[in-house]
Amino acid sequence: MTGRWTADLIFGARLGWAGGRDGWIRTAMTAVGVGLGVAMLLTAASVPAMFQGRHDRGAARDFSASIGAPLAKSDRTLTVRRYETWFRNSSVYGLELQPDGPGAPVPPGVDRLPRPGEMVASPALARLLATPDGALLAPRLPYRMVGSIGADGLIGPDEYVFYAGSDRIAGREDVYRIDRFGNPGGGPEELSPMLALLVVIIFVVLLLPIGVFIAAAIRFGDEHRDRRLAAIRLVGADSRMARRIAAGEALNSAVLGVLTGAVFFGVGIQFVERITVGGITVFTSDVSPDPVFAALVALAVPAAAVGITLLALRRVAIEPLGVVRRAGATRRRLWWRLMLPVLGLALLYPLIGQVGATGGRLANAYQVAAGAILLLISVVAVLPWLIEGVVRRLRGGGVAWQLATRRLQMGSGTAARVVSGIAVAVAGGIALQMLFSAAAAANTVETGQDTARAQVQAGFGPGDGPMDAATITATFRAVPGVRSAFTVTQFYGVDPAAQPSASGQPVISVLIGGCGALAEIAVIDHCADGDAFVVNGRGEAGAQGAATPGPGQRVRIGDVEWTVPAAVRPALPGRDPLGREAGGVLATPGAPGVAALPAANVQTLMRVDPAVPDVYEHIRNASFRLSPDGYVNLLQSTRESDRFTTIRKSLFVGLVITLLLIGVSLLVSMLEQLQERRRLLAVLVAFGTRRATLGWSVLWQTAVPVLLGLGLAAVAGAGLGAVLLGMIGEPVRFDWASMAGVAGVAAAVVLLVTALSLPALWRLMRPEALRTE
Amino acid sequence: MNDRGVPLLVGRDLHKSYGPTAALDGASIHVRAGEIVAVMGPSGSGKSTLLHCAAGIVPPDSGRISYDGRELNAMSDVERSALRRREFGFVFQFGQLVPELTCLENVALPLRLDGVKRREAERRAAGWLDRLEVADIAHQRPGEVSGGQGQRVAVARALVNRPRVLFADEPTGALDSLNGERVMRLLTQAARESDTAVVLVTHETRVAAYSDREVVVRDGRTRDAELVA
Amino acid sequence: MSIGQAFLGLLESQPRHGYDLKRAYDERFGQGRPLHYGQVYATLSRLLKNGLVEVDSVEPGDGPERKRYAITAAGVTDVERWLGQPEKPDLHLQNTLYMKVVLALLTGRGAADILDSQRSEHLRLMRELTRRKTDGDLADQLICDYGLFHLEADLRWLELTAARLDDLAGKVRR
Ligand SMILES: Nc1ncnc2c1ncn2[C@@H]1O[C@H](COP(=O)(O)OP(=O)(O)OP(=O)(O)O)[C@@H](O)[C@H]1O
């Protein structure tokens, strides 16, 4: 028995090769299709390792473990100071390092500590500095490059990192003394349950269509194969042998597909370092699929190929004189198809309201995934029934419409099969979008910053050297692209007469700035240099804010005692562009006693013309020239969780890739069908059929199932989305715009497929096909 | 019979090569209105190619084809298609009916391609199916009827738009004698009644005997019996 | 019968003695029924009389005189006319048609022309029969069909023979 099985399987496998050029092309097509799918699966299987690698290296260079308790200076300690700046949209992470002795720890990826004035940089940063654009960053890194940081010291290949040697940071306030790098417990925080839910759903949504795609790829060239099997039956094979031979053929191309997939994957990851998804790039070495999962793929895909083939053949009777499709005879049944969504809902329903939007972990990830998979798979199950039922009722219309609908009536199975991939992707996409709208609301923080009034904030601390506000303002104003700038100096003082209490002394905020600057902060009727105001507001100091000081109030600031001028006038509190409410004393530089105040924090707010290229880089450089230790922030009205942004971007990319992949299978089946009908097409051309008529019929033939699929997908996706929203306790909202967006991408894919199949149609419409083969 | 007026369709000195093989090598043909011309010759001699060229389906490499005073070569593809749609009809050996459409819809197709409303087109199609004695299978699909029935449906389809020239390439090639006879009888009868000229490619003399005149093709060259005589 | 034309055709390829002529004829067209000598000499003398053949040479000897016959220009014309002229379709035509094909090939003429003109002639009759059949009653149809099938068989046989012999043309000529 097994002998016969193997013999037939091998015979089938050989047929895949021996079928002449056509057979060869079909085998290759299936192999490439399956290969693409397998490569995607392997990529997905590598994601955990990818994140693990990034996480591990992040932890390895983290030095916070030794921050807890202050260390005594020793031979084995190192003083570090974080230096962080931005270049365009990428952050540049740097440390200034000053060893306390010869045994000082060395960060990973570096052999030795750079000497003062030297630096080592990540390859990406070194490359950047070598380009003309790098000249915008170079002034901020005034070190001699003496080496590069190895991959084990970097999270990703695109990271901008440098370590600079220094001999002047010891003793500063903003430094840490450490004795080692590496923090096993450190690294990025865990995903919140909502984000975890999103990730689970994203995986389901992206992987499911790939599965559908692989299933479709295995059935490329089905009808041709059936006819070949009929010929084999004619020479004496029985129907079971025919089935086994078919299984052998499928097995052959599936195994070939797995190998192709491995090659695609192996070649693809060589280029992975050049790909940025949501600002993340990964090392080739990080992309290694989970071995268990990879083995599973390698076994499951061929097994599925055999299973799908045998299942598909149950609807087909291969007789010696040809192939009889049984589809017409048995109407598709609905009840078992509806079981899937019901089961899925049954799994998800108990979780409604159970997944906390914040805090805790996503405990039921598997249940969620299973439920979501069932709901999405039900699209695949219901779609053939839906298409068959609807198409049966279509009639009338023009010739193109008639040709298309009649063709679908004859057999809509292939169409349903191919479209179901699109439908699953769209349904998942819609559910995700709904979840995203909610997650976006939850993960987006209103910063209160008013970006209409200012776009950039720069600041310096008292330790950054004595600087007067006028110089700072003038320097920034001189940067091309800066439209206006105002600078304030912030002092915090205490009432020398007040007794220190348990909760500490009340703080009195004193803000010095020009009249223009003060007008941005508080509502001031008129102002001239020398004026001072008191504002009854909470002040930046928040809860600790002192009672509003009155005229003559004495304030101790550092070593200096200052008296609130007698001519101080009350003013109404306003909000500065950062959204902070002013409070305390506001004084102009000419007010009495102000000149005697010590150095303090200085802040400049700027309005810029964002159209001026690299205006932010020029501002950063100006700030660096004033003092290397200043900071520059860009104002944002809202701040999304970085991680969230990344997920959203990757989702969209993944969805588009998936849809394109499915577009490929749509195209293949379309071309196959056209090829099959070439003689008929030629006859129609002989009859004087217009090209447009046939083009339209091709479009309708694709569009009708796709439209039905999209409709079903919208229902299933909205349903899944609603359940998921219910799970995290969010009100159900339908995000029509993004639903339309997802559907639009799918529709674009259909149009693309039709457009791409038209050249083949034109070619096949040439009269040569009139010849009988 | 020799002087029935000016020819409706004339192809002169046609050449057509597919790569190194010369399918037509100076073939000529002329067809008068209402005349049935048999094109005979051994297999591979270029009969089908001649038919395709004469019908404006395949453009010849050289030579001229005129139909009703118009040069086919000078027409655009769109114009030629329209010409085929309105003035010509076609019957091939097999595999010509659209498998998804019923026989009736197949026959109505040329009319609908030319913009006739569906109801009207199907009414006229039903009439033709009746004339060709296959009215009973009107609502069956081509896959469900016999070869002879299918061929009669094809003849009905070729004649439904009352073409002035019917091109038939081995219309009985796949049929037995009786069915072949039937198809030929109905075809020629219908053609004569509607004054349709027929270009009939066949290698069977018995089928050719339904013609008024024969043209023999050999190695891509024609010998028009009438011109020789 | 057209023994005369057959002799002329055989002589066109090369001059022969009477005896050789009989042998060549029997071999190719005799079908187990050899010609009588009387028939041979009667035919030859008719051809001589009509100036279609001439005595090429006489070999002295004891037995019957051995004359070698050759075809004349008039004889060649006669063969050509005969070959080019289609036979009246008839149900027992094969012999003549076969003879024509072989002789055409022997004398270096193509068989296709014979086929074409014969087909044209056959078709004329077949069209007639077809017309009678279409207009007639059942009896007419049956009779006409009988004729049509036989005539078609003639042509098909002729077609096949011509094609085969064309293939073998080189051999036959040798
Ligand atoms: N599309 C084509 N590509 C290549 N060669 C062709 C093509 N069409 C015809 N030929 C060649 O041209 C020659 C004539 O072909 P054609 O089909 O006209 O012959 P036919 O007389 O119809 O033969 P049959 O009786 O077998 O149908 C053949 O040698 C054929 O191989």
Ligand SMILES: [Mg+2]
């Ligand atoms: Mg042909």
